[in-house]
Amino acid sequence: MGSPTDIGTSADRYQAFLMPGEKVAMEYKGLRDxxxxxxxxxxxxxxxxxxxxxxxxxxxxxxxxxAFSLENSGTFDLDAEMKICGSGWGVCELEFTKGVDVSAIAAFVNERIFD
Known part of the structure; x- marks a missing residue:
């Protein structure tokens, strides 16, 4: 996925998919994704x-x-990985570049799935 970017950077790609009133909280952009x-x-x-x-x-x-899991970057790792499991769709895997605050992502996901 890459690294965090300003909200709206890739809006031309996803704006049409947003529901009325839906708010973007975080956006991450890779080279193409x-x-x-x-x-x-x-x-x-x-x-x-x-x-x-x-x-x-x-x-x-x-x-x-x-459920979800996170792997932080270690000494030799250059990235962080997140896996999100869902009912009806399996597993979604995301990779983030080194330096991404995965604890902020985990806190955000926790607030959404454990409401």
């Missing part, structure tokens, strides 16, 4: 193919998340 954490769900934008003209947009509602 993006992850958007909203108050209602996680949206993953993944361009397909060499040119990225075809774009896959996946929506994972917080109410269907059953």
């Amino acid at each position: 993006a992850a958007v954490f909203t108050d209602r769900r996680l949206i993953v934008v993944d361009p397909q193919g060499l040119r990225g003209r075809k774009v896959s947009v996946s929506s994972f509602p917080w109410k269907s998340v059953t």
Whole structure:
């Protein structure tokens, strides 16, 4: 996924998928892909193919998340990894660049799935 970016940086890719009143809380952008954490769900934008003209947009509602795990970057690791498990859709895996505050992401997800 990359690193945190200003909210709205990738809005042209996900704006049409937002529901009325849905608020974006965090946005992470990689070279081509993006992850958007909203108050209602996680949206993953993944361009397909060499040119990225075809774009896959996946929506994972917080109410269907059953568990998640985080791996921090260690001494030799250059990234952090998050796995989100959900009822009806399996596992979504996200990789973040070194230096991403995964504890902030974990706190945000905890607030959404344990309400």
